[in-house]
Amino acid sequence: MPQVKVLSKRYDEPDAHTLEGYTRLDGWKAMKRAFAQDPAVLREVVKDSGLRGRGGAGFPTGLKWSFVPQDTGKPVYLVVNADESEPGTFKDRELMERDPFQLIEGIICSAYALNSPRSFIFIRGEYLFPGIRLEEALAEAYANNYLGEDIQGSGFSHHITLHYGSGAYICGEETALLEALEGRRGQPRLRPPFPAVAGLYACPTVINNVESIAAAGHIIEHGANWWKQWGPERSPGTKLFCVSGEVARPGNYEFPMGTSCREIVEEACGGMLPGRNLKFWAPGGSSTPLLTDEHFDIPMDFDSIAEAGSLMGTGAMMMYSDKTSVVEATLNWIRFYEHESCGKCTPCREGNFWVGQILERMLDGRGRPEDIDTLDELADNIFGRSFCALADGATSPVKSSIKYFRDEYEYLIQRGRLPDHITPHAGAITDNAQSNRPKMMVGVGHV
Amino acid sequence: MARYPVKRSALLPLLHLVQYQDGYVSDDGIAECAELLDLTKAEVAAVSTFYTMYKREPMGRHLVSICTNFSCAVRGGKEVYDRVSDHLGVGHNETTQDGTITLEHAECLGNCEGAPLISVDYINYEMVEPDAAISLVEGLREGNPAEPTRGMIPPGVREASHRLAAIGPIDPDGPGQRLGLATAEHGAVPQPEAGVGAGGVGIISFGTNGADPTADGAAARPDEVPPPAKNVPITEEPIPGAAGSSAEAEEQTEDAVAAAGGQPDEIAEEAAPSDADPGVQGAEADTDDDADPREEPPGEADSEGAS
Numbered sequence: 050m051p052q053v054k055v056l057s058k059r060y061d062e063p064d065a066h067t068l069e070g071y072t073r074l075d076g077w078k079a080m081k082r083a084f085a086q087d088p089a090v091l092r093e094v095v096k097d098s099g100l101r102g103r104g105g106a107g108f109p110t111g112l113k114w115s116f117v118p119q120d121t122g123k124p125v126y127l128v129v130n131a132d133e134s135e136p137g138t139f140k141d142r143e144l145m146e147r148d149p150f151q152l153i154e155g156i157i158c159s160a161y162a163l164n165s166p167r168s169f170i171f172i173r174g175e176y177l178f179p180g181i182r183l184e185e186a187l188a189e190a191y192a193n194n195y196l197g198e199d200i201q202g203s204g205f206s207h208h209i210t211l212h213y214g215s216g217a218y219i220c221g222e223e224t225a226l227l228e229a230l231e232g233r234r235g236q237p238r239l240r241p242p243f244p245a246v247a248g249l250y251a252c253p254t255v256i257n258n259v260e261s262i263a264a265a266g267h268i269i270e271h272g273a274n275w276w277k278q279w280g281p282e283r284s285p286g287t288k289l290f291c292v293s294g295e296v297a298r299p300g301n302y303e304f305p306m307g308t309s310c311r312e313i314v315e316e317a318c319g320g321m322l323p324g325r326n327l328k329f330w331a332p333g334g335s336s337t338p339l340l341t342d343e344h345f346d347i348p349m350d351f352d353s354i355a356e357a358g359s360l361m362g363t364g365a366m367m368m369y370s371d372k373t374s375v376v377e378a379t380l381n382w383i384r385f386y387e388h389e390s391c392g393k394c395t396p397c398r399e400g401n402f403w404v405g406q407i408l409e410r411m412l413d414g415r416g417r418p419e420d421i422d423t424l425d426e427l428a429d430n431i432f433g434r435s436f437c438a439l440a441d442g443a444t445s446p447v448k449s450s451i452k453y454f455r456d457e458y459e460y461l462i463q464r465g466r467l468p469d470h471i472t473p474h475a476g477a478i479t480d481n482a483q484s485n486r487p488k489m490m491v492g493v494g495h496v
Numbered sequence: 497m498a499r500y501p502v503k504r505s506a507l508l509p510l511l512h513l514v515q516y517q518d519g520y521v522s523d524d525g526i527a528e529c530a531e532l533l534d535l536t537k538a539e540v541a542a543v544s545t546f547y548t549m550y551k552r553e554p555m556g557r558h559l560v561s562i563c564t565n566f567s568c569a570v571r572g573g574k575e576v577y578d579r580v581s582d583h584l585g586v587g588h589n590e591t592t593q594d595g596t597i598t599l600e601h602a603e604c605l606g607n608c609e610g611a612p613l614i615s616v617d618y619i620n621y622e623m624v625e626p627d628a629a630i631s632l633v634e635g636l637r638e639g640n641p642a643e644p645t646r647g648m649i650p651p652g653v654r655e656a657s658h659r660l661a662a663i664g665p666i667d668p669d670g671p672g673q674r675l676g677l678a679t680a681e682h683g684a685v686p687q688p689e690a691g692v693g694a695g696g697v698g699i700i701s702f703g704t705n706g707a708d709p710t711a712d713g714a715a716a717r718p719d720e721v722p723p724p725a726k727n728v729p730i731t732e733e734p735i736p737g738a739a740g741s742s743a744e745a746e747e748q749t750e751d752a753v754a755a756a757g758g759q760p761d762e763i764a765e766e767a768a769p770s771d772a773d774p775g776v777q778g779a780e781a782d783t784d785d786d787a788d789p790r791e792e793p794p795g796e797a798d799s800e801g802a803s
Contacts, residue, residue: 136565136604146646167501174512174549174660175561175605177618178647181659210499213660215508216548218603232507232533234546250502293567293608300609335566367608373570381566385603391546474569 050308052317053279055287056263057303060147066182068189071150077195079270083158084203091162095265097273099285103140104130104221104258105333105362106438107284107351110265114163114255116245123252127160127168128244130226131259134173134218135334136385137365140289141259143301145172145179149186152259153209155266157200160207162269163255167208171226174213183211218389222437223256225391236391237437258363260289280306284350284361294330294368295322307348314345314368325370329453333362335382336442338449339375359449374471375454376461379446380408381474386443394435400427401443416462425451497532504533511544515657516666520551549660551598556591558636559653561602562629563613568604572625573612577601579626580614580633596637598653610645617650618660 054060064070071077083091096111117125129152133141145152156168172180187209190196198206212230214220220229224238227249248254257265264286268276277285284306290313293299297319304313310332314320321327327342332349337360340347344357351361369378387401404427407420428444435441451458460468467473497503507529514525521544530537544550562577584592584599591598607613610622614629621632622645635642641650650656658666 133606134604137567137608138604139606139608142606173606174547175602175615175618177656177659178620180662181647184659184662184664211662212505213509213512213662214547215511215550215660217546229508230505231502232504232543234543291609293611295570299567299611365608367567369566369570378566381564381569385565388603474566474574 050305050312052303053287053305054303055267056144056151056260056289057148057301059151060143060301065148066146066150066186068150068186068193068195071148076150077154079266080154080157080195080201083161083269084201084205088162088164091158091269094273095162095268098268098276099273099283100261100264100268100276101284101351102258103260103264103288103363105135105336105360107361110257110261113245113257114159116243117163117253117255118246119164121253124167125163125165126249126252126254127156127163127165128223128226128230128249128254128256129156129168129170129259129262130221130223130256131170131172131176131179132214132221132226133176133259133363134221134389135336135363135365136382137293137331137334137367138291138363139293140291140301140363140365142176142179143291144259144263144289145176146182149179149183150190151263151266152183153186153190153195155262155264156209157195157207158266158269159255159257159262161205162265165255166206167210169230169249170209170211171220171230172211172213173220174215176213180211180213187211217391218385219391219437219439222439225437226256227254234391236393239436281348281350281352283352288349288364290349290364290366292318292366292368294366295325295370295373296320296368297322304349306350307353309346309348310366311345313349313366318368321368321370325372327368328371328373329369329375329378329450331362331365331367331446332359334365335367335385336360336438336445337362338445339453340449341453360445372470372472374467374473375450375457376408376412376467377474379450380405380412382446383408383443386439390439390443394440396431396434397440397443400431400440403427404431404443404447411458411461412467414465416458416465418462420462421451421455421458504535507533507535507540507543508547509661509663511540511547511550512657512660515550515555516654516661519554519654548603551589553589554591555653556595556598557652557654558596558616558641558650559598559600559618559656560633560636561600561605561615561618563603563605563607563611563615564601565604565608567608568611568613571611571623576612576614576624576626576629580629583630584633592637594637597633607646616641616644617653617656619644619647619650619656621645 059065059074062070062074065074092111092114095114098111100110101107102110102113119125131141131145133139160168170183172183187196194201196207196209200207214229217229217235219225219237220235222237223244224240225235227244228238229235230249244254244256246253248256279285279287286306287303288306289301289303291301292314296314299318302313302317327345329339329341331337331339332354338358340357340359347353347357349364354361383401383405387405390397390401392398404424407424410416411420424447428447431440432444433441457468497506500506510529510532511521514521514529518525526537526540526544529535530540545552560580562573562580564573564577581587581599584597586592586599589598589600602615605613605615605620607620607622610620612624614621614624614632616636624632632642643649655666
């Protein structure tokens, strides 16, 4: 299937991030369509479209919206999750950077459908430039009455607050995000109650990913059937796939759901780097179980990937070649999860640390025969034993790399080194690794 | 604080502001946040230590983050980090002796198509090979940063911190150069009406009565290019929005912060870009381009003593 540009259609326009450019490039049509209809009808449209959340879990967006009670007397808050921190994922950043009004219009449409007076965009702090683009877009939108009171004479009022996170992957998890937005440590909450009932400030809250909200705008503009022209029945629509790793042209590419991995990599990315063959890949970021070259042809949609034993996640395809060690990749990711574990649940906090220690020892040439089974067992003891999915995600590369590449682990343990054809990338740097240089801090007054 | 229905929500932006003012999350800054938000210092400290972007030691003028996550690593990110680390003679979370650069290795920065990625003050340079990385940091040291592949010239980490509070660019003539709390006036700041608790959260105004909500986080002055950090006056005014609204800084020592109901036009125009307040920022603001305390002789710098 060829590329289809819906969400990314304005990406190549140099002025798409300005109000003038956006308006010229067919902006605000969705908003006008939305205001002409009843909010309840719009909620049905999104439900009918079958849109599944683009933040990773793939929960049907319309269904999520339908859980929000409309009669509690409390405001309904809309929270846009722009805390995109999953290794390999960079689709939301590009969307906000190149086309921030698309998100704003999506928010207005979604908020109107949800009768929400106020929304928050929670963007990761490292996204300073996309954040500035959004700030400027918000200011322009306010100045021209696309936000604020009585938007464009519709009688609908809406306010958006941009809120930067401060560097914590866990804040992409929806309840941790709410904690951070409320000024706390970003640690997940126990559910229920679900945010739809008691979320931000204990009010009904809808939390959607940037891409989901942007897509909802297009669906409201064009209707449910238009969206369903792409993709399989249970995963309709188009998707932004962000491809990274050892491909010739990494980047964001929009394809219909269900396009095969091979097509995306070969058509859009120019294939793997010269002289390298696909060895393993993650279909949806580092927290989704790895797949191999045998799975190169699977269609990229929620159900097909689940059938292959992995997860769609954010559609972040990380492609690695036969010159790369899967054990090193696993260690690198485990160090990431160890660093990003919020510390609330013991299996995650301690377990990832131990997995990392074992992998590091193996790569250091001191592996023991029982290590592989220990890793597998540790992963089993981490999986499903914490509040949120971070721990589950952390076990994905461990379990799947052992499943498909046990021989590489065995080689490493027996010989104490990686096979010759592999270029070492030295795993991860850890915070624990102390520099052996004398610590040089200036600002004596503070030391 | 008035940007949020519940004022505690302002904590993360306030901590970014502390970093803007002090170059790191100082003990004074923690105390100020606690005071403003009716929290204990322990509560604020607990939040500040949770997040990677809050540093507990002074940063250099620029924060150089090198991604070493795997998509960057396979394209040489680890090598870039090692080369830069060797070149600068500092490791993770350490600052060069001349105070120009704080180095860190970063977890995925969400720009994997540009691997290996270096971000300077959270502005991204893509596909930076080791040699180019050395030139980049040398350019930063000489005050001559290269053009990034995304975004604008890195403004310095303190300016970036100001933007991360989502209150727009630094305006040397406008309000917002102090957190709103000088050490002497800690108790004097009235709290804006917090939006109510769990029960009946209402939509509280954007800090001003029916004022143009653009005054809200969404960059009050979007068209303004962030001014050079030169002569950033250290005044006593609170941050609009963050400190809850308008303020009249008639006198530097008297920090009368109006609560959420203040009039927007009161937002102090006479920002009194005079001398720095000796009690607050020490010898910081009076010299140098960058108003960076760490560029000054150690004895003078940061004499306010965070301890």
